[in-house]
Amino acid sequence: MAQEAIHFMTVRELADQLTAGAVSSVELTQHYLDRAEELDIPPFELPSEPRLDHEGKLATMVTIAREHAIESAERADTELRAGRRRSILHGIPYGVKDLLDTAGIRTTWGSGIFRDRVPDRNAAVIDSLEEAGAVLMAKMSLGEFAGGNTSSALNPWKLDRTSFGSSSGTVSAAVAGLIGFGIGTETGGSIVFPASAVGASGLRPTFGRVSRFGCMPLSWSLDKIGPVGRSAEDCGYILEQISGYDARDDSSANRSFNFQVGPPDLRGKKLGVHRPEFGLSQSEHTGRVFQEALDAFANMGVILEDISFPLRPTGALFTTIVTAESGTIFRPLFDDGRAAGMFTFNADRAAGWMAGRMMPVADYLTAQRIRNQLRREADEIVSRYDAVIAPTWPNGAALREVSQGWPIPARNEWEPPDELSAQTPRLNYIANLVGHPGLAIPCGFDEDGLPLSLQIVGSAFDEQAVLDFGMGFQRETDWHLRRPQYPWRE
Amino acid sequence: MQLDRRQFTKIAGAGGIAIGAVWQQACAQFTETGEVSPETVRTLLDAQGSRSIYDGSEEFEKLRRAVENLVRVRSELRSFPLDEDEQPLTVFRRG
Numbered sequence: 001m002a003q004e005a006i007h008f009m010t011v012r013e014l015a016d017q018l019t020a021g022a023v024s025s026v027e028l029t030q031h032y033l034d035r036a037e038e039l040d041i042p043p044f045e046l047p048s049e050p051r052l053d054h055e056g057k058l059a060t061m062v063t064i065a066r067e068h069a070i071e072s073a074e075r076a077d078t079e080l081r082a083g084r085r086r087s088i089l090h091g092i093p094y095g096v097k098d099l100l101d102t103a104g105i106r107t108t109w110g111s112g113i114f115r116d117r118v119p120d121r122n123a124a125v126i127d128s129l130e131e132a133g134a135v136l137m138a139k140m141s142l143g144e145f146a147g148g149n150t151s152s153a154l155n156p157w158k159l160d161r162t163s164f165g166s167s168s169g170t171v172s173a174a175v176a177g178l179i180g181f182g183i184g185t186e187t188g189g190s191i192v193f194p195a196s197a198v199g200a201s202g203l204r205p206t207f208g209r210v211s212r213f214g215c216m217p218l219s220w221s222l223d224k225i226g227p228v229g230r231s232a233e234d235c236g237y238i239l240e241q242i243s244g245y246d247a248r249d250d251s252s253a254n255r256s257f258n259f260q261v262g263p264p265d266l267r268g269k270k271l272g273v274h275r276p277e278f279g280l281s282q283s284e285h286t287g288r289v290f291q292e293a294l295d296a297f298a299n300m301g302v303i304l305e306d307i308s309f310p311l312r313p314t315g316a317l318f319t320t321i322v323t324a325e326s327g328t329i330f331r332p333l334f335d336d337g338r339a340a341g342m343f344t345f346n347a348d349r350a351a352g353w354m355a356g357r358m359m360p361v362a363d364y365l366t367a368q369r370i371r372n373q374l375r376r377e378a379d380e381i382v383s384r385y386d387a388v389i390a391p392t393w394p395n396g397a398a399l400r401e402v403s404q405g406w407p408i409p410a411r412n413e414w415e416p417p418d419e420l421s422a423q424t425p426r427l428n429y430i431a432n433l434v435g436h437p438g439l440a441i442p443c444g445f446d447e448d449g450l451p452l453s454l455q456i457v458g459s460a461f462d463e464q465a466v467l468d469f470g471m472g473f474q475r476e477t478d479w480h481l482r483r484p485q486y487p488w489r490e
Numbered sequence: 491m492q493l494d495r496r497q498f499t500k501i502a503g504a505g506g507i508a509i510g511a512v513w514q515q516a517c518a519q520f521t522e523t524g525e526v527s528p529e530t531v532r533t534l535l536d537a538q539g540s541r542s543i544y545d546g547s548e549e550f551e552k553l554r555r556a557v558e559n560l561v562r563v564r565s566e567l568r569s570f571p572l573d574e575d576e577q578p579l580t581v582f583r584r585g
Contacts, residue, residue, distance in 0.1 A: 221579070316566040323560065334542040347552055354544065355556035358534040360513050363564045368578035370570050375579065 007035055007177035008483050011088060011234040014180055018080065018091045025073035025080070025091030028180070029135055032093045036064055036138065036178050039486065046141055047098075047110050048152055049343050050402050056159065056488065058176060059152040060169035062098045063139040065105050069093060072135040079133065088237050090133030092180035097167050098139035099146060099185065099216035100225070102126055109216045110142040110151070110166075113333070113341045123214025124249070125183060125225055125242045132241040137179060141169030144343050145330070146190060146218045154400070155198055156484040157450055161397040164194040170228050171200040176484060181238055182228040187218050188318055188432050191226050192440035192455050196392035199442035199451030201470065201480055202228045203235035206460045207435030208253035210239075211246030219325040220251070221368075222318075222432060231480050232441055232470025233261060239463060255461050263475065264468035267301030271456075271469065272381070272388035274427045275306040280394035283414040289444035289452050290391055296476055297389075297469070307388060309381060312374050314429040320367035323356025331357065375434040379459065382436060387458045387465050390427040392440045396450030414446075431457045439466040442479040449489070451479075509537050520561045531557050 004013065006023065017023045041064075042057040076091035096102070099109045101119035103126075108114045126136065143150030143166040151168040155161040156176040163172045167184030171194040174182045184191040186204045195202030203226045210225040217223060227238030236259040245254040273294060281287045298304055330353055333339040342350050382388055395414045416424075431438050438457045446452055458466040474480050512533050516526045531554045535541055544550045 313566050313570060316563040319560070319563045320567060335540055337542060340543045347549065348556065350543075351549070351552040351556035352559070354535075354538070354542070354553055355560050357538055358509075358513070358557065359560055359564070360510055363560075363567065365578040365580070366567050366570075366572075368580055369572055369576045370567060372579040373572065373576055 005177065007031060008230065010231045011092060011181055011229060011237050014092050015088045015090070019085065025076040025135060026070060028091065029069050029073040029093045029137060032137060032179060033064065033066055033069065036061060039176065040173070040178055042152070046152055047108050047112055047115065047144065050150060050152055050345065052402050054154060054159070058154050058156060058172055058178070058488070060141055060173040060176070060178060061095065061138040062108055062110070062141050062169070063106055065102070065136060065138060068105060069135050069137040076133050076135060086131065086133035087241055089129065089181075089241055091135060093135040093137040094129065094181045094183065095138040095140045095170055095173050095179040096126065096136065096183040097142050097170050097185055099142060100125055100183065101214040102136065102139065105136075105139065107139065110144045110146065112343065113338050119214075121214060124211035124246050126214070128242045128244070129183075134241075138173070140167070140173060140182060142166045143168070144346050146185065146187065146216065147346060147349060148188075148190060148193070150345055154488075155397050156488050157198060157397070158448070158489045160399055160490065161450060162197060162400040164197040164393075164397065166190040166194070167202075167228065168194040168197075171195045171198050171202060174228050174230060175200050181234055183238075183242070184226060184228050185215060186224045186226060186432065187222045187322065189428050191228065192392050192428060192438055195228060195440040196451065196453035197397040199453065199479070199482065200228055200440070201230060201232050201235055201442070202226065202440045203239060203463065203467070204432070204438045205239060205243065205463055206253070206437045208251045209243050209255065209257065209437070209461065209463070211244070211249040211252045213246055213248035217329050219322045221321060221325065232439060232467050232474055235439065235470070236261065236463075236467045253461070257463060259467070260464055262468065262471050264472050266297070266469065266472040268303065269386045269469070270303045270305060270384075271297055272307040272385040273304050274309065274388055274390035276308050276424050277390040277394065277427060280416045280420065280424055281391060281414065282416055283395070283447065285447050286395060286414060286452060289446070290454070293443035293454055293473070294389075296473060300472055300476060305385070307381060307385070309425040309427065309430055310377060311423065311425050312430070313370065314426065314433060317367050317371055317374075317433055318429065319352075320359070320364060321371070323352045324359055324364045327353040327356030371433055374430065378430050378434045378436065382457065382459050387456050387469050388427065389454055389456050389469075392428065392453040392455040396446035396448060396452060427457055428455060435460055437461075437463045437466055439470045441470045441473060442482070443473075443477070444479055509534070512537070516557060517561050517564065520558060526554060526558050526561060528554060
C-alpha cells in the first residue's frame with residue numbers, strides 16, 4: 001500500500017514522522033496551514049448565517065491562528081531537537097471547536113454577537129494540550145451557540161450534504177486532512193453525529209472526565225468535551241492528555257485515564273446489540289452494511305447479544321433540561337437585548353430558552369427525577385456487557401438546504417417514518433442523559449457514497465472498553481482509512 | 491424601601507403563587523383549546539422582567555409557540571409514572 005499523504009496520517013504516524021525527524025513541526029504546521037488556506041476559506045466571513053455560496057470551500061475554520069501555530073511549532077521543534085518529547089501529541093497541529101477559550105485568539109461561540117470576543121485565558125483543555133506540546137492551529141466552526149445542524153462547515157464527502165452538528169467544523173477538517181486532530185463538544189450528540197456524517201472517529205467521554213473550564217456552557221448537567229481523530233487510537237491518545245480532575249469545574253471527576261493502546265484481544269468480550277435501532281435504517285443496502293460490521297465483530301470472537309432499552313421520554317427530558325439551563329445561562333443576552341443579534345435561523349431556539357426560564361422549577365425537577373431513573377436502568381443494562389452498540393445515525397448524511405436563513409437537513413428517502421422513530425429508543429440520547437462514554441467509528445458507505453457509522457457505548461469511565469472495540473474493528477477493516485478526494489464531490 | 495423578613499416572605503410567596511398560577515392557566519388553556527393565549531404568555535414574560543426582544547409581534551409569536559411546546563412536553567413528563575422515592579439528579583456527578 002502506498003504511504004498515506006502526511007496530512008491524512010493518524011496521530012501515531014504523525015508522531016513517528018516528527019520523532020524520526022522526517023518532518024519538523026514547523027513544516028507539518030505550514031503544510032496544514034497551506035491546505036487550510038487553499039481548501040477551506042469561503043468567500044464570506046465566519047461566523048455566518050448558513051449560506052450556499054461556498055465556491056467549493058469547506059468553511060470548517062472560523063479563525064486560522066497562523067502566527068500562534070508557527071510559534072508553537074518552533075517551540076515544539078526546539079524541544080524535540082533537545083530530546084524532549086512532552087507526549088505523543090508533541091508538535092502535531094490541531095483544531096478546537098470555537099467555544100473553548102483561547103487566550104489572545106478570538107472565541108466566537110459561532111455567533112456574530114461574539115465576532116470580536118478575545119478571551120484572556122485558556123480553557124483547561126487548551127492548557128492541557130499546550131502542556132502536551134500540541135500546536136493550536138485553528139478555531140473550528142460550529143452552529144451558533146452549539147446549535148445542531150446549523151454550522152457553515154460542509155461535508156467533504158459531498159458538498160451538498162450536511163455535516164450535522166454542532167462540532168461539524170472539527171470533524172470535517174479532521175477527515176479532509178486539514179488538521180492533525182480535533183476537539184469537539186457534545187450535549188446531546190454533537191461529537192458523534194457529525195463524526196458519523198463525515199466518517200471521523202469521535203469520542204464522547206464520560207460526563208466529568210474532561211474539565212469544561214473555559215468552555216461555553218450550553219447545559220451544565222449535559223455538556224462534555226471530547227476528541228476527534230482519524231482512528232479510535234487517535235481518540236485514546238488525545239483523551240489521555242485532556243482528561244483529569246480540575247477544581248474549576250464542579251462536575252470534574254477525580255479519575256485519571258491511562259490509555260492502553262493494545263492490541264486488544266476481543267475474543268470472548270460481550271457486545272450488546274441495540275437491535276431496534278438497526279430497524280430505523282429503511283434502506284436494504286444500509287442495513288446490510290451495518291450487519292456486515294456486526295459480523296466483523298463476531299469474526300473477531302466477540303459475543304453479540306441483542307438487547308433493547310426501555311422507551312423513555314428522552315426528547316422531553318432534553319427539551320426541559322436544556323431549555324431551562326440554556327435559558328439561565330444566556331439570560332444576560334436577553335436582558336441587555338444582544339439576543340436580537342442572533343442569527344435568523346436561531347430565533348425559535350432563542351424563544352425556547354426564554355420559555356425555559358418561565359417554566360416552574362417543579363417541572364425541571366420532574367425531568368431530573370425521570371433522568372435519575374433512566375440512569376439506573378441504563379447503568380444496569382450496559383453493565384451486563386463490555387459495551388453496547390447501535391448505528392450512530394441510521395442513514396448517511398442528508399441533503400443540506402438553506403431556506404429563509406435555515407440550514408434544513410432535507411429528509412432523505414431512507415428516513416424512518418415518524419411513528420417508527422417515536423417508538424424506538426435511541427442509544428445516543430440515553431447515553432448522553434446518563435453520562436456514558438460513546439465512540440463513533442465509520443463502518444461503510446451508503447448508496448450515495450456517504451459514510452455510515454456505529455456508536456459503541458460503555459459504562460461510566462470505561463472509555464478503554466469502547467476504544468478497545470473501536471481499535472479491534474479498525475484493525476480488521478479499513479473504513480477509517482478511506483479519504484474524501486479533492487476536488488470534493490459536488 | 492427596607493423590608494423585614496415577614497414582608498419579604500409575604501411578597502415572595504405571593505409572587506411565586508402568581509407565576510405558578512399563570513403557568514397552570516397556560517396548561518389549562520392548552521388542554522382546552524390546543525393553544526396558550528397571548529395574554530397568558532405576556533403575563534409570564536412580564537414576570538421575568540424585561541420583555542427583551544419579544545415586544546414585536548413576530549418574535550412574540552415564536553415565544554408563544556415555544557411556551558406551547560414546553561406545556562406539551564411538561565404534560566408528557568408529568569404523566570410518566572415515577573416511584574415516590576425517586577430523587578432528582580440535581581447534583582450530577584459520576585466520579
